[in-house]
């Protein structure tokens with residue numbers, strides 16, 4: 001069977017990262033998050049990190065050539081041979097077109113899952129989001145709080161609010177989504193590849209995972 005490239009698609013805060021981490025455990029394939037890769041580069045302070053930091057903190061998208069290259073490098077590594085999960089990519093039409101060619105050449109079958117969530121929920125969700133700066137684990141003050149307030153259950157590190165999770169930046173990110181990313185839905189629908197839409201507004205992460213697994217025909 002052709003290995004799958006699972007594309008998790010949806011607005012910021014729709015739960016792509018959470019679902020990607022759960023699916024990684026379930027399917028034992030790598031989780032490729034362009035947001036996490038870019039944040040790692042910022043933390044490392046290298047040339048690319050310096051270049052993208054301002055854009056990310058303003059809630060704007062990073063240039064296509066940069067993310068296309070990061071993803072192409074990552075998906076050609078050996079651990080991706082049995083498939084992988086893409087989270088936060090593609091986000092523009094140009095990225096989608098480049099990815100389609102690459103997947104075809106490398107022999108991966110694209111499967112898109114669209115997590116739909118309305119914007120009022122998203123703003124509340126992101127505002128309550130906290131992340132472990134060491135392992136990247138995500139917490140929610142309302143639905144998934146850490147056992148010890150403000151500290152990661154796994155690392156014990158003090159949790160942080162991402163710079164781009166401040167409310168005015170969230171609005172920018174939603175606008176960028178509307179303008180540049182949402183139009184991809186028509187592109188996916190027309191591509192003829194499997195395309196599933198799910199309601200990600202309610203339910204626990206495990207319940208949403210169950211819906212994702214059911215559309216993917218996983219037990």
Ligand code: ADP
Nearest residue numbers: 012013034035056059060061062067088089091
């Ligand atoms: P979210 O999906 O919640 O917005 P991410 O961690 O996926 O969070 O992305 C955070 C930021 O990283 C984006 O606002 C953007 O600046 C940058 N980024 C991530 N993925 C891409 C991409 N595919 N293309 C361009 N910029 C990206």
